[in-house]
Amino acid sequence: MTENTKERLLETAQRLFGQQGYDATSLRHIIAEAGVNLAAIHYHFGSKEELLDEIIQRSAGPVNEQRLALLDRAEAEAGGCPLSVEKVLHAFLWPMSTAADENPEFVRLMGRIHAEGMLHTIVQRHFQAVLARFVPAMRKAVPHLSPEEFLWRMHFMIGAMAHTMCGAPDFTRVTEAPGDFSRRIEFLIRFLSGGFHAPEGAGVEVKE
Amino acid sequence: MTENTKERLLETAQRLFGQQGYDATSLRHIIAEAGVNLAAIHYHFGSKEELLDEIIQRSAGPVNEQRLALLDRAEAEAGGCPLSVEKVLHAFLWPMSTAADENPEFVRLMGRIHAEGMLHTIVQRHFQAVLARFVPAMRKAVPHLSPEEFLWRMHFMIGAMAHTMCGAPDFTRVTEAPGDFSRRIEFLIRFLSGGFHAPEGAGVEVKE
């Protein structure tokens, strides 16, 4: 039962990390639910952080491939022309919706990972290739923005996305039926579109 | 030296929480830098979480008062008319800029608190009163939005704000001189304004 142990650990850990967060989940809780020995984690993965790394690799891989595929197709359809903001956002965010339907815990985990910010090296390793494609694509969609304003808007996008993957608004109850993650993504794309299309520079009254 | 001990603990803990995060900062690290005994924390605060709670209360209090004062003044100037999105955002976000100049670690800590999401009860306790004023004010600024779309946009705003308080974009180095937090806030207000002003509903091509 060699593969069985490893697989059970991956599935259990992913679920618990997504539900409770990475720090809040102890290895002893994971092994208890998976029904394996504590040392099995260190045998198969080496450490708690490497366990997380393998979980991300397993699920983020397909999502990132789909992102790149959507971007490829959109760019092919556009010929050499720059894509619209909406198309870039769609290629980036839509695969999350697909993933959420079959794997909701993973999406919450991804949100946490981005938001917690601590495990910075892990994020960078798995999303570097995707960002390398999407940052230039988005840059071409809003060429009028200054480099600084553009980078900040990308930053805001990441923040909104991470928070949205983590959960729903909590000041009021919003229906959270299974499968309506796509709806959430549509709201997000509209909002971010508006943000990226906002006029640049000194248009805000900050008189104080 | 009773008050001295408590004060040193509060200041040291705030600095370390902001620099390293809440979970990553051990009580033993705090007491070592503050030069007090481990049990002093539990005597003065009761637990690590209550220590954090008191830190937030101390620094978030003035920020929230300033937020409410700015909102009061803006509403008084407007007579009975709804405020603009920009004015509401300004009243909500600008006090963070003031706080950042004299207390940068606190702002990073606030960002982490919002983003980590775990310490949910703490956030709710300290920001409930502020949200109770700002949610209706913003609602009046965008009355055409459906309730659902409105709540999601508030959610996106919180995410972008939390991520922005935590740090600067990291795919490229952005100048982070002291005192230019206000610049960051201006970028954020512009972006969020665009998001809130975005047209509602089925305007996104999600053909798949």
Added chain:
DNA sequence: GTCTATACTGAGATAGAC
């Protein structure tokens, strides 16, 4: 190669002496 048992260090928390 795979898993079990056990021990080590450091975390937060608590009781009780002073």
Added chain:
DNA sequence: GTCTATCTCAGTATAGAC
């Protein structure tokens, strides 16, 4: 109010059974 000693549980490491 403060400090020492101690408790439980965390992540980690390793020796050895199968």
